[in-house]
Amino acid sequence: MKEFGYQRVLDVSEAVSVLGADPDARFLGGGTNLVDLMKTGVERPGRLVDVRELPLDHVEVTPDGGLRIGATVTNSDLAAHPEVRRRYPALAQAVLAGASGQLRNMATVGGNLLQRTRCGYFTDVAGPCNKRLPGSGCPAIEGEHHNHAILGASAHCVATHPSDMGVALAAFDAVVRYETTDGPGELPLADFYLPVGDTPHLETALPSGALITGITLPPAPVAAHSRYRKVRERASYAFAIGSIAAALDVRDGTVHEVRLALGAVASRPWRALTAERALTGGPATAEAFAAAADAELAAAEALPHNGYKVPLMRNLVVALLTELTEEAAR
Template identity: 70%
Template structure:
């Protein structure tokens, strides 16, 4: 690990000033991803600005009637919050499907969003990786990629974003709130993660030095009839092969608001807008649902060894939405 300075801050402005004066500084939340990557010097910050003691913890009612989850709220506290469980149950399920009990206690909501999109080649300094060393190449494309992306990858990177939480946030139209020295700003989660393109090392649309302060869930997306289901290679404590977060409103058999997002299929949570558009406003039928799922997966570009994810994602959409409709 490279040497680094450590500062604990109590005010947001103090945190912003420290990172403005030191472009090598990084914010420290739970450290579950950052400290791990620092051990291999994949991350080598000059300074850690510990933001866990900022007054940004807790879940509160938002002005629009939705919920705002503070950035330093632990994943555990977010998942256990009664109003998250009641109004956005798929979010609670998604957080609980991630990592282990220990890591969820450490990890923060803001840090979860900022964990790196990554694969085993990224984590192995002996291998080239365009994300770690731009221009060095992507060994996953010709190599081991059975658990990599099927949507929107580029020849520069085929890794997937590992967050479960972010998949549910995508289905619920979440908004990320942040601060810079210019003041507060916000960005929809759907625009938070950048497409891979030819800059896989640039992962989010956050301006340099920006500090995430909260994630908000709009009232209009609240949906007790929602579910997160994760398929993985062992029963617990593994990244998703494919996961789906879905929220479904039905009115007299017609589909109202429907939010569907997939995990494990792209460098960011994959909002299934094609399937949503096919379902919205129509009578809910098994045939219509299968057609909607097929339409979403029509844009998939599986790699040599992960075509199974196309079938899996389609079947998961059908299974979860069917279950929700039958409740």
């Protein structure tokens, strides 16, 4: 870890102006990902701008019944918040499924969206990785990739995004709010992460120097009937090999509204719009759920060792939607 300057900022405009003045600077939130990456040598900032004490640590119900979540709200506070648990239970579950109690106390909402992939080649600075060192190659494609992407990847990178929280946010049409020296801006989560293409090192559409100030969740009554499920290689304290956030409104056996997002399958939380379209207005049956999952996963491109994710995600879609259907019937 090389030496760096440190500055704590107390208001947003100061934060963006300090960062804007130093191209070698990075924002420091909880540090749970950035400090780790600095230790492994992946990140080598010259200055850290500590934004943890910015007044962005509130969760508020918007007049229309949505939520405004500040960027420095910790993962723990987000998951424990009664309005999050009441209105978007899958979001609370997703956050609780991530990391550990200690890390959730430190990690912030803004930082969670910006966390980097956990691909083992990305964190090994001695070897190649297109995301870390553009043009150096992707050893995962020929190497260890059993937990890599099946959707939206490219020949340049097959890494997945590790966030659980982001999967639920994707299902609920979250909008990311940010601030730059030019003023505030917004990005729907759907547009927040860039396609991988041949530029896997470019991960988000945030303007240069932008600070995430928060997330807006539009009102979504369907989200009150939502659930998150995570599959991993040990029962806790591990990243997903597949996860799903689902919300379902069934009326008289027909899907009135459905939200589906998949995790650990792509370079971003994967909103399953194809499946949602296939389901809406149709019967809430296991057969329909499976057909919708197949429609979504038709675009999947598996590598030799991650093909299991196709049946895994299919099973998760069917299982979770079936559970939600049964719950609605009770």
